[in-house]
Amino acid sequence: MAKIETSTVDTSAVLLGNNDFETGLLAAVPANTIVKAGTYLKRDGEKFAVLTNPASEKVVGIVPFDVENEKSSVAxxxxxxxxxxxxxxDKVLLNGNKPAVEQLDMLRACGIIPVTVTDVSQTA
Incomplete structure (x- = not known):
């Protein structure tokens, strides 16, 4: 019998569909830093900011694609x-980590629905 080989291709895509976006500014991104796709966001006045304290801050969205500050200072x-x-x-991040179930519920409360996805690969 021939040996079956499989491979997994991870596109790192966060979005699944029916998405609404808001154009704005991500506040105070450290110099030469990438904010990863899937990161929870809060409001900082008229701007967005990375959510750091889920117990006291309200989620208003997530970063859909990596955002990079290419400047040499905070911007x-x-x-x-x-x-x-x-x-x-499996692609959303809270403080750089996978969120717990109750933290996924915070997304549902703001209209973002996290879905469990099982990847299927094809072999030749």
């Missing part, structure tokens, strides 16, 4: 925030 970076729609539950 506000223009981007589009995901404010509603369906996302992969």
């Amino acid at each position: 506000d970076v223009p981007f589009r925030a995901l404010i509603a729609g369906r996302v992969r539950a």
Whole structure:
């Protein structure tokens, strides 16, 4: 019998569909830093900011694609925030970590629905 080989291709895509976005600024991104796709966001006045304390801050969206500050100092970076729609539950990040179930519920409360996805690969 021939040996079957499989491979997994991870596209790192967060978005699944029915998505709504809001154009804005991501506040105070550190110099030469990338804010990863799937990162929870809060409001900072008229701007967005990375959510750091889920117990006291309200989620208003997530970063749909990596956002990079290419400057050598802290800066506000223009981007589009995901404010509603369906996302992969395994791709969202809270403080750089996978969120717990109750933290996924915080997304549902703001109109973002995290969905568990099972990847299927094809072999030849």
